[in-house]
Amino acid sequence: MQVPSRPARRRRGATMQDVADLSNVSKQTVSAVINGKPGITEETRVRVLAAIEQINYRMDLTARSLRTGRTHTVALLITDISSPVLSTMASAAEERLYAQNYNLVLYNTRDDLERERFYVDSILQRSVDGVLFVSAWDESTALAKLQAAGIPIVVVDRVPQNYAGPAVVLDNILAGRLAAAHLLALGHRRLAHIGGPAEVHIARERLDGFQSTLAEHGIDSLTVEQADDWHVESGCTAMQRLLAHNASFTAVLCAGDLLAIGAMHALRIAGRAIPVEVSVMGIDDIELAAYLWPPLTTISQSIRRMAVLGVDMLLAQLAGTPLEPPRVQITPELVVRQSTAPCKQG
Numbered sequence: 001m002q003v004p005s006r007p008a009r010r011r012r013g014a015t016m017q018d019v020a021d022l023s024n025v026s027k028q029t030v031s032a033v034i035n036g037k038p039g040i041t042e043e044t045r046v047r048v049l050a051a052i053e054q055i056n057y058r059m060d061l062t063a064r065s066l067r068t069g070r071t072h073t074v075a076l077l078i079t080d081i082s083s084p085v086l087s088t089m090a091s092a093a094e095e096r097l098y099a100q101n102y103n104l105v106l107y108n109t110r111d112d113l114e115r116e117r118f119y120v121d122s123i124l125q126r127s128v129d130g131v132l133f134v135s136a137w138d139e140s141t142a143l144a145k146l147q148a149a150g151i152p153i154v155v156v157d158r159v160p161q162n163y164a165g166p167a168v169v170l171d172n173i174l175a176g177r178l179a180a181a182h183l184l185a186l187g188h189r190r191l192a193h194i195g196g197p198a199e200v201h202i203a204r205e206r207l208d209g210f211q212s213t214l215a216e217h218g219i220d221s222l223t224v225e226q227a228d229d230w231h232v233e234s235g236c237t238a239m240q241r242l243l244a245h246n247a248s249f250t251a252v253l254c255a256g257d258l259l260a261i262g263a264m265h266a267l268r269i270a271g272r273a274i275p276v277e278v279s280v281m282g283i284d285d286i287e288l289a290a291y292l293w294p295p296l297t298t299i300s301q302s303i304r305r306m307a308v309l310g311v312d313m314l315l316a317q318l319a320g321t322p323l324e325p326p327r328v329q330i331t332p333e334l335v336v337r338q339s340t341a342p343c344k345q346g
Contacts (some may be wrong), residue, residue, distance in 0.1 A: 014057040023051040073103040074314065075123050076132045077116065079158070081108040081277045083230065084258070085303055086134065089110040089156065092307035093132060100315060102129075109136045111229070116142050124149055130314045132307075135160040137199050152317040156310040158202060166317065167327045168310045170301040172202045175332040176209025178299055179253045179281050182334055184217055187343035188251040188279060192223040194238045194263055196230055196255035206255050206283060223247045227259050235262025243270050250278060257282035257289050257298055264292070264339070275341035285335050294338035302330050 020027045025044060031142040032040050033048040051057075074097055078086045078186050084289040094104045105128065119174050123131060130152040133143060140160040146153055147165070155167040183191060193210055196203030211222055226243050227234040235254055239262065242249070254260035260282030264274055274294060282289065285300035307327055316323055 014055040016057070018055055019048065019051045019057050022055060023047045024239075032168075064194065064302050072101060073105060073128045074130050074132060074311075075105045075107060075128045077107045077109055077119060078134045079109050079111045079136050080230070081106070084288060085256070085284050085301075088286070088303045089134075089307040092304040094309050096243040096308050096311040100311075100314075111136050113137055113140060113142075116140060120145050129318055130143075130154070132156055132310050132314060135163075138201050152314060154310045154314045154317070158200060158305060163238075164315050164341070165326065166323050166332060168306050168313065169327065170202070170330045170332055172205035172332075173209035173212075175283050175299045175301065176206040176253070177213045178209075178332060178334045179283065180210045180213035182297070182336070182340065183213070183251045183253070183279065183281065184219075186251070186279065186340060189343070190221075190249045190251075191219070192225065192242055192247055192249035192252040193252040194235060194242075194252060194259050195224060195226050196259070197228065198226055203255050210253055223249055227255070230256045230258055232258045232265070235259030236266045237262070239266035241264040243267075243272075251281070251340065252278060253281045253283075255283055257284040257286045257296060260296055260298070261288070261340075262293065274343065275339055279340035279343075280335070281340055283332075289335075290337065292339070297334050297337045297340040300333045300335050302333070308329055 016027050019030045023030070025048060029040065029044065030048055033045050076090060076093055078090055080086055081090065090106060097104050098125065107122070109116040109119060116136045124145060128151070133153055133155045135143075135158040138161050143153065143155070143160060143163055153165055155163060155165065155197050157169060159167050159169060191214065193207060195207050198204065204294055207224065214220075214222055223242065225238040227238045235258060238259070239252070243266065252263060254263050260280055264280050267274055267278055267280070274280055280296065282296050283301065284299040284303070285298045289296040289298050312330070313323055
């Protein structure tokens with residue numbers, strides 16, 4: 001009869017005491033070296049680090065978090081990981097946090113309030129030091145739970161109603177104004193706008209800035225078509241609706257670069273030359289914008305800088321540093337490429 005073999009015993013991982021024994025110092029000295037505390041000679045520090053490397057010691061993060069009350073983990077809630085804007089934001093945040101020895105946990109809410117509430121409840125059941133938050137919709141109330149629990153928060157990009165805490169945002173009104181000024185300078189007077197979802201304040205603010213600047217120059221008529229979401233397909237569909245209604249325009253501002261890409265596709269299908277017949281602009285300055293044909297004129301919102309500032313503000317809170325100012329507003333910049341040109345129509 002075959003005797004079943006015993007399961008292999010799990011190999012014991014190296015401990016801090018093993019490091020101390022090998023480097024001939026105390027556990028307290030090893031801990032001081034690992035945590036970068038002062039008072040350790042360079043010779044001792046080198047010896048301890050060599051021992052750590054030799055026996056492949058890895059700190060027990062659970063035990064450390066119990067001692068310090070910190071997990072060195074930050075949660076990031078974003079609305080759509082497939083968006084080039086938000087994937088860039090997540091990448092920049094992860095890079096910045098990694099440089100500071102923090103882990104990043106990503107939650108993708110898919111612009112859904114119920115999913116957002118579910119993930120916030122999940123965060124409250126876990127141990128994170130802080131949260132970077134992109135709101136699904138303006139009426140989001142999930143942040144109140146995090147605030148009630150005393151978890152440090154920084155909102156990035158979309159700020160929900162009734163939130164007055166730390167945030168990094170784009171001056172969306174100025175973004176719309178810059179776009180209007182550019183198209184007016186090119187001689188365009190018959191304009192259209194493909195807006196983002198009306199439930200999100202950044203879409204309304206971009207339209208407000210665009211429309212108010214046109215009004216200041218005596219242009220009261222603006223053809224507006226609302227997109228269902230921020231995706232390429234919605235930009236294409238919105239432009240198709242504009243063309244089906246025989247809207248008369250020589251230039252269009254799209255509330256996001258993906259909407260502009262979709263709009264350009266619809267214009268090509270309809271046989272409209274860009275920018276000879278219609279100039280097209282976006283807002284975001286995603287990486288792809290420079291590689292389209294023609295390359296897309298857009299308004300840059302400095303996505304990576306926004307993410308880095310958000311991380312730095314959150315880490316400052318964790319360090320107990322007062323935030324001055326508590327809300328940072330990014331100034332948008334016009335990026336002129338070949339999708340806009342002087343108006344050649346009367």
